Amino acid sequence: MFLVGLTGGMASGKSTVSSMLRELGCPIIDADVVARKAVVEPHTPAYSRIVYHFGPEILLENGEIDRQKLGQLIFSSEEKRKLLNSITHPEIHKAMLKEILFYFLRGYRYVVLDVPLLFETRRLTQFLNHTVVVYCDPATQLSRLMQRDGVTQEQAEQRVAAQMPLNEKRGLANHVIENSGSREDTHKQVLRLHTKLEDSMDFLLVRVIAIAATAGLSGILLYAAKILLS
Numbered sequence: 001m002f003l004v005g006l007t008g009g010m011a012s013g014k015s016t017v018s019s020m021l022r023e024l025g026c027p028i029i030d031a032d033v034v035a036r037k038a039v040v041e042p043h044t045p046a047y048s049r050i051v052y053h054f055g056p057e058i059l060l061e062n063g064e065i066d067r068q069k070l071g072q073l074i075f076s077s078e079e080k081r082k083l084l085n086s087i088t089h090p091e092i093h094k095a096m097l098k099e100i101l102f103y104f105l106r107g108y109r110y111v112v113l114d115v116p117l118l119f120e121t122r123r124l125t126q127f128l129n130h131t132v133v134v135y136c137d138p139a140t141q142l143s144r145l146m147q148r149d150g151v152t153q154e155q156a157e158q159r160v161a162a163q164m165p166l167n168e169k170r171g172l173a174n175h176v177i178e179n180s181g182s183r184e185d186t187h188k189q190v191l192r193l194h195t196k197l198e199d200s201m202d203f204l205l206v207r208v209i210a211i212a213a214t215a216g217l218s219g220i221l222l223y224a225a226k227i228l229l230s
């Protein structure tokens with residue numbers, strides 16, 4: 001099975017690209033969704049540790065974590081961000097591994113992992129066959145972030161600064177989707193990426209068949225040699 005890592009910066013367009021890929025039939029595992037579902041819901045081990053370290057003041061009245069409050073805390077303090085990451089990341093990776101297994105057992109040939117902090121944590125990169133960065137220019141990124149999350153320019157800049165610079169991520173990827181333009185333009189690039197992924201799957205299949213055939217052939221030759229020499 002092939003693993004494809006999809007990443008980018010805050011509001012650079014990862015979810016936009018992953019929904020396009022999903023529409024084309026690609027299985028997607030979204031780390032933000034995994035984190036929301038399996039990591040910070042009440043009664044999970046990560047939830048208890050977050051409340052222990054950050055205090056009950058980060059809870060809503062219904063006992064759930066106030067994501068906005070926790071976000072404000074961790075995006076303004078590297079120390080707190082590191083603490084939250086140390087609690088959540090091992091749990092996120094475990095939950096993602098379970099989902100990868102699920103797709104593997106269902107016979108999928110590849111799965112796309114949408115992970116915002118792929119290059120920051122680097123835990124997953126060694127297992128990936130392809131890495132894709134969704135890039136957009138810094139001014140567009142800031143304005144999309146401010147518009148989507150209703151935050152000030154200062155808050156948006158602070159959030160962007162909490163991650164590895166997007167330019168650096170772009171240099172680490174095998175494949176870049178340039179998302180500063182229109183959605184249509186991005187869609188065209190996603191179609192090309194999809195074809196590339198499908199082609200590399202076919203290439204993998206041909207390689208596996210060739211290896212199997214070679215192994216089969218050498219098996220027959222060995223068997224024949226054994227009979228002739230006995």
Ligand SMILES: CC(C)(COP(=O)(O)OP(=O)(O)OC[C@H]1O[C@@H](n2cnc3c(N)ncnc32)[C@H](O)[C@@H]1O)[C@@H](O)C(=O)NCCC(=O)NCCS
Pocket residue numbers: 009010011031032035040066067068070071074081084085088089092115116117118162163
């Ligand atoms: C900080 C939290 C509470 C903010 O929740 P909120 O619903 O407002 O945002 P959401 O979860 O949709 O994340 C939005 C984006 O913020 C960025 N982000 C999230 N956590 C972090 C982090 N620890 N460091 C840097 N950027 C982060 C990512 O680009 C992400 O796509 C939440 O993101 C969280 O629990 N983060 C810790 C888990 C984590 O690291 N998630 C990222 C997956 S690798």
Ligand SMILES: Nc1ncnc2c1ncn2[C@@H]1O[C@H](COP(=O)(O)OP(=O)(O)OP(=O)(O)O)[C@@H](O)[C@H]1O
Pocket residue numbers: 008009010011012013014015016017032116144145148179180181182183186
């Ligand atoms: N090409 C585009 N043209 C116009 N708006 C766009 C384009 N791509 C994305 N957007 C908008 O920009 C915002 C950020 O995009 P998106 O949510 O896909 O980013 P993201 O990388 O998943 O963000 P995050 O990591 O913060 O969750 C969204 O409001 C989205 O609708």
